[in-house]
Amino acid sequence: LGEDSPHAARPAAWIGERGLLLHRKWSPATMAALHVAREAVRDAGWSAEDLRDAALVVGTSRGNAAGWLGPWPGRRPFKLMAASNTIHSEPASAISIELGITGPNHVTASGCAAGLDAVGVAMMMLKCGLAPRALAVAVDLPLVPLLLDNYAASGLLSSSFQPDPYHPESSGFIPGEGAAAIAFESVHEGGPSLVYHVSNSDASDPVGIPGDGGNTVPLLRKALESIGRCHAISPHATGTAVQGRADPVILNRVFPEGARPSLHPLKPFTGHTIGASGLLESVILARFLRDGQLPPNADYLTAPPGFSLPRMPVDAGGPVFKLSHGMGGHNSLLVISP
Structure with a gap:
């Protein structure tokens, strides 16, 4: 620049x-x-x-x-x-x-x-x-x-060099360049598989997220009805204040105590690559899943109350949910099986 x-x-x-x-x-x-x-x-x-x-x-x-x-x-x-x-x-x-x-x-x-x-x-x-x-x-x-x-005019950019999306003072994202691609076939022959995708809209606000989590809640519940369970989630977790408030509400409404998945936000490592982010993070997850693992989290990250952010790679014991949200209230969910 x-x-x-x-x-x-x-x-x-x-x-x-x-x-x-x-x-x-x-x-x-x-x-x-x-x-x-x-x-x-x-x-x-x-x-x-x-x-x-x-x-x-x-x-x-x-x-x-x-x-x-x-x-x-x-x-x-x-x-x-x-x-x-x-x-x-x-x-x-x-x-x-x-x-x-x-x-x-x-x-x-x-x-x-x-x-x-x-x-x-x-x-x-x-x-x-x-x-x-x-x-x-x-x-x-x-x-x-x-x-x-x-x-910047919309108040979306972070000034912190240590992104912590669920910290109470987090107020913006770190922009990043990114590109990713994934090739797959209708006949799966071993390795991680893409098993489910669903999307919906909040129809609520051009830039914000409803305080109750909006339609991401029924989106996740629909996936759970179809898939059966969720072992881990890679949330959108941009670092903006509105996302930081919405995600814990969503997670607590969908996952009761005793049945909570581990969280694996990846933007602290990549920055927010905007439209590339969901696929880039899915590719990272798929690469870890090839080895039967889930990616670790940065040591300094703040966990939403009641949820864990594993600091070391952990075994992938079931379906992994990847969430993305588009400005204007568009919600998208991909499920990857190890």
């Missing part, structure tokens, strides 16, 4: 390998999405033939705002690509072109829930028989002056 930026002293998280984001044809966000898409396909062992009829769903909140609202340092873009570089759907188009994916192709833009919703839409496509396999991708690069100005 430069030392003259009003945000220069704020904490943030960014992609260290800046060269990954530079390309004359594709935008920085598109390049980040392409990188993780290729990694996910490589990890899945898919061939070019496998990719041809795959479904592709990309989730992003801010899309190509990075590099469009202002010049991207070090980039010399092709003028011919100027229109493409400004649209939300370019990452999906680029992935389909570069990887040869000709199946269904969609973009979700449901704010901070976009990444988790991308997985949910992809799961629905497989369940409906629209494709035999799916690639879900999420990306956001929010460290852009105008975006940061707007977050």
Whole structure:
């Protein structure tokens, strides 16, 4: 941002390998999405033939705002690509072109829930028989002056370099760049599996969360009715004051004493990667689950009353719930089985 930026002293998280984001044809966000898409396909062992009829769903909140609202340092873009570089759907188009994916192709833009919703839409496509396999991708690069100005004006940015989302004085999030992708098939062949996705809306407030937890409560109860139990939760836990108040209310209404899951908030490690956050955190969870474990929490974190934040990796003994919330009252839940 430069030392003259009003945000220069704020904490943030960014992609260290800046060269990954530079390309004359594709935008920085598109390049980040392409990188993780290729990694996910490589990890899945898919061939070019496998990719041809795959479904592709990309989730992003801010899309190509990075590099469009202002010049991207070090980039010399092709003028011919100027229109493409400004649209939300370019990452999906680029992935389909570069990887040869000709199946269904969609973009979700449901704010901070976009990444988790991308997985949910992809799961629905497989369940409906629209494709035999799916690639879900999420990306956001929010460290852009105008975006940061707007977050700051809304009172959403943290000034603390030690994020503690459930501390009584926590009042904002640490913005972070992020991209993630996950490849999965309708026929599961071992390892962690995506078993359930559901979403709903609070229909209440454009920026806040209802004091009683809103419709996240019935969302979790519906998942419990379907799945049977919840071993652990990775909550949205952004660090904003409204989220810090709402989450304990939600958790206490849904989980009685003696049947409470452990909590594994991941934004203290990654920052808040906006629309990429739900999928990025799901990928982290899935990687731990491959080893039969759940990720540890930072030592300094404050736990909501009655809940535990394990400081060491713990055994994954059952379904793991991942929650995301989009501004405007959109709630999204993904369940991953070890």
